[in-house]
Amino acid sequence: MEQQKHVDASPEHLTTTIEQGRFCLARCTCGWQGPARRARSQARTDGVAHTAAVIA
Numbered sequence: 001m002e003q004q005k006h007v008d009a010s011p012e013h014l015t016t017t018i019e020q021g022r023f024c025l026a027r028c029t030c031g032w033q034g035p036a037r038r039a040r041s042q043a044r045t046d047g048v049a050h051t052a053a054v055i056a
Contacts, residue, residue: 013054015047026050 014029023036026047034046 013051015051017043017047030054 012030015026016028017024017026017040019040020036023038024040024043025036026034026043028047028050032050034043034050037043037046
């Protein structure tokens with residue numbers, strides 16, 4: 001299972017991507033989880049959008 005760190009907005013909101021079989025999804029240390037995506041880039045975009053929404 002591969003994890004990639006993304007935006008480090010705050011200690012409460014660190015997003016990573018998780019691969020589960022053919023799918024990839026974004027998860028945050030706050031407990032949020034994005035939808036399963038076939039495209040890693042879309043999962044990363046989900047994580048960045050979550051972090052941006054929390055900061056705003």
